[in-house]
Amino acid sequence: MDSQLHIFFFPYMAHSHMMPAIEMAKLFASRGCKASIVSTPANAPHIHKAIESGTNLGLEIGVLSIRFPTQEVGLPEGCENANSLTSLEMMNKFFTAVNMLDQPLEQLLMEHRPSCLVADLFFPWATDVSAKFGIPRLVFHGFSFFALCALASLLRHEPHKQVSSDSEPFVIPNLPDEIKITRNQLPDYMKEETEFSxxxxxxxxxxxNSYGIIVNSYYELEPAYADHYRNVLGMKAWHVGPTFLCNEEKEGYKAVRGQEASISEQECSNWLDSKKSNSVIYVCFGSLANFVDSQLMEIAMGLEASGKQFIWVVKKGKHEEGVKEEWLPEGFEKRMEGKGLIVRGWAPQLLILQHQAVGAFVTHCGWNSTLESVCAGVPMVTWPVSAEQFYNEKLVTQVLGIGVGVGAKKWARLTGDSVNREAIEKAVNLIMEGKEAEEMRSRSKALGVMASRAVQEGGSSYEDLTALIEDLRLQRHCCGSK
Known part of the structure; x- marks a missing residue:
């Protein structure tokens, strides 16, 4: 029997899921495993580019393609990534298509017989498909341990069904800390029976029923929740993150991570280089959140009122030449010249966060962005929108003490809760000025140092990955000897 482990990675087709999965494939490959990433034709070029960026020669990483059934579900040709979905109807069709990928995956598993399948949480059928061939399936959520613990508690105890209103705070039971949340901050499918429930x-x-869970986190960040998840909830789990740190020193990786940037690395660096240390606030809400014009106007007015320098990334397709942008106050960019930089599209986030000029991050609390901010030692203004982001906000503000909430009170699939300019101005000033801001920055920087140590040889994540690889070797040996 070939002694080399062959690990299949099957990420959900969204940039926030694909990036850490690709980085994880690099991690396993750097430890002597063969890695294969399963995806669809339209996503393959992005995956190839991400594999090539900064990869050391000799890493065995392949890409295997399966057809995405756009035509069968009524999606436009080439619509194979969640980032291109613009309506609830498209999202439902996309999920239908995702659930039709079980047979193509089964075919690939039968042909290649990998040692393990690391499949995204959105492919629940992957556990049964891999079991047909005796292949262990690891679940990858892209969540923190904290979010996994909170979600498990809510699903098992249903405390949200005991309160009298959507705005009444209640305690998430049996967690290491007293964490309160409201029904408004939970996903709609947890509050009422829907197809997604x-x-x-x-x-x-x-x-x-899976072999276990692989977590993009590190022990020192959330030790009580890593222990709770494994020892109290009894889940078999390994932490191997932050995954992007395995590529951090590679030439040019900070600029290319994610989608193609709408601003050059040089232009971005030059602008930041002209600013004082910790003087710039970075504002970005990830790849999926899409605020309405009136909310963008409030952000603009709040930033201007704060008097702080900023880089603001806007996911907006309304910047055609000669067309007035209704979401910007009259004369805003002229007034902000030299003080504020608006990036329309995608920005090199790692490069920005790790620049010494950046003093804080206004974020939607997606786990990738949260980890990147922690590793850069940058405190956060938290503005959760959807998914598990309200749990991450509690971790950042209440457990770690490295952020302040902007006041978002309601879970919303794409558009986000409405927050006024006064709340934005207040949160920005609180995170950038004064003793409390300095204490949060100090705690953030300490966590960033721990993150770097965690992925180095002998660190907590390095050792957990070693333990997982050894476990998989033992599992294969046992199964192979039957």
């Missing part, structure tokens, strides 16, 4: 139960069952 049934899907959520399938996810939970699939996770319980």
């Amino acid at each position: 049934g899907f959520l139960k399938k996810l939970d069952e699939s996770e319980l």
Whole structure:
């Protein structure tokens, strides 16, 4: 039997899921494993580019393609990534298509017989498909341990069903800390029975029946929750992150991570180089959140009122030549010249966060962005929108003490809760000025140092990855000897 482990990675087709999965493939490959990433034709070029950026020669990473059934579900040709979805109807069709990928995956597993399948949580059927061939399936959520613990508690105890209103705070039971949340901050499919509610139960069952969970976090960041998840909830889990740190020193990686930037690395660096240390606030809400014009106007007015320098990334397709942008106050960019930089599209986030001029980050609390901010030692203004982001906000503000909330009170699939300019101005000033801001920055920097140590030889994540690889070797040996 070939002694080399062959690991399949099957990420959900969204940039926030694909990036850490690709980085994870590099991690396993750097430890002597063969890695294959399964995806669809339209996503393959992005994956190839990400593999090539900064990869050391000799890493065995391949890309295997399966057809995405756009035509069968009524999606436009080439619509194979969640980032291109613009409506709830498109999202539902996309999920239908995702659930039709079980047979193509089964075919690939039969042909290649990998040692392990690391499949995204959105593929609950992957556990049964891999079991047909005796292949262990690891679940990858892209969540923090904290979010996993909170979600498990909510699913099992349903405390949200005991309160009298959507705005009444309640305690998430049996967590290491007293964490309060409201029904408004929970996803709609947890509050009422929807088609996705049934899907959520399938996810939970699939996770319980899987070989274990692989987590993009590190022990020192959330030790009580790593222990709680494994020892109290009894889940088999390994932390191997932050995954992007495995590429951090590679030439040019900070500029290319994610989608193609709408601003050059040089232009971005030159602008930041002209600013004092910790004087710039970075504002970005990830690849999926899409605020309405009136909310963008409030952000602009709040930033201007704060008097702080800023880089603001706007996911907006309304910047055609000669067309007035309704989401910007009259004369805003002229007034902000030299003080504020608006990036329309995608920005080199790692490069920005790790620049000494950046003093804070206004974020939607997606786990990739949260980890990047922590590793850069940058405190956060938290503005959760959807997914598990309200849990991450509690971790950042209440447990770690490295952020302040902007006041978002309601979970919303794409558009985000409405927050006024006064709240934005107040949160920005609180995170950038005064003793409390300095203390948060100090705690953030300490966590960033711990993150770097965690992925180095002998560090907590390095050792957990070693333990996982050894476990998989033992598993294959046992199965192979039957």
